[in-house]
Amino acid sequence: MDAEFADLTPDERTLEGGWAEGGLGSVHDGIDRRIFWLVSRRLTLLGVAEGGWRQLYRDPRDGRFWELTFPQGSLHGGGPRRLECVAALVAAERYGISLD
Numbered sequence: 001m002d003a004e005f006a007d008l009t010p011d012e013r014t015l016e017g018g019w020a021e022g023g024l025g026s027v028h029d030g031i032d033r034r035i036f037w038l039v040s041r042r043l044t045l046l047g048v049a050e051g052g053w054r055q056l057y058r059d060p061r062d063g064r065f066w067e068l069t070f071p072q073g074s075l076h077g078g079g080p081r082r083l084e085c086v087a088a089l090v091a092a093e094r095y096g097i098s099l100d
Contacts, residue, residue, distance in 0.1 A: 005034040007042060008059055008066075017080035028080070035081040039068055047095035056086075056095045065091040
């Protein structure tokens with residue numbers, strides 16, 4: 001059974017996941033697992049850029065835009081995830097979405 005994580009709160013702006021090396025490879029920390037849960041269960045995908053290394057989501061609960069990136073892209077699998085709230089104009093510019 002999948003773990004349930006907390007939804008995004010109004011005061012959150014950035015979530016940065018981390019990895020630790022374990023005996024059988026990388027171990028995702030709780031923040032990285034929460035980001036994965038949010039983008040797969042709570043947020044709505046709106047666009048993809050840079051071959052999938054940047055992804056734009058919207059939180060249907062409050063309408064905020066969230067960008068998923070992989071800042072340590074040189075690591076296997078892109079490394080830990082980073083989820084950052086972005087302004088609507090930034091989302092429109094980077095992903096070509098309409099704000100109408």
